Amino acid sequence: MIIHIEPQADTPIYTQLTNQIIEGIARGAMRPGDSLPSVRALAGDLGVNMHTVNKSYHELEKRGIIRIIPKSGAVIQSPVRVTKDSPQYEHISGDLKTVIAEALVLGIEAEQLEDLVTSIIQDLKGSSGSN
Numbered sequence: 856m857i858i859h860i861e862p863q864a865d866t867p868i869y870t871q872l873t874n875q876i877i878e879g880i881a882r883g884a885m886r887p888g889d890s891l892p893s894v895r896a897l898a899g900d901l902g903v904n905m906h907t908v909n910k911s912y913h914e915l916e917k918r919g920i921i922r923i924i925p926k927s928g929a930v931i932q933s934p935v936r937v938t939k940d941s942p943q944y945e946h947i948s949g950d951l952k953t954v955i956a957e958a959l960v961l962g963i964e965a966e967q968l969e970d971l972v973t974s975i976i977q978d979l980k981g982s983s984g985s986n
Contacts, residue, residue: 856884860901868903872911877920880931881979887933891921919943 856879860871879885891897894912898905912929915921921929937943958968 858901860903869907869910869914872901872903872908873914876911876915878979880920883981885931887931889931891929891931893928918946 856875858872858875858879860868862868864871866874876885876891885891891912892900894905894908898908901908912921912923915929916923919935920932922932923929935943955968959965963971
């Protein structure tokens with residue numbers, strides 16, 4: 856998986872890193888059980904501070920996407936069944952609500968949003984919709 860950091864972007868570097876790791880997992884570039892690079896190695900490869908990578912890894916752990924094993928590293932978790940009353944569901948719902956509200960305010964129609972979501976899912980999972 857290739858990670859591109861935009862130092863001049865408005866999005867914090869740790870958030871860019873977090874989002875790209877999540878997208879890589881969604882695309883199948885990394886799978887449950889795979890280890891992420893060490894904080895030191897990834898920071899060196901990307902030319903960013905180790906604290907930035909560490910913050911990203913802890914954010915991923917908080918979201919249940921990875922498990923940090925002291926002295927061993929970070930491992931991608933197997934997906935769990937997310938229910939409507941789970942914290943993960945509430946987190947995703949809140950994030951989507953904000954983005955959808957912005958889209959509606961900007962004049963994007965509900966049908967366009969549905970098509971966009973379908974298109975993004977197909978892009979992440981591959982054109983066949985499976986992976």
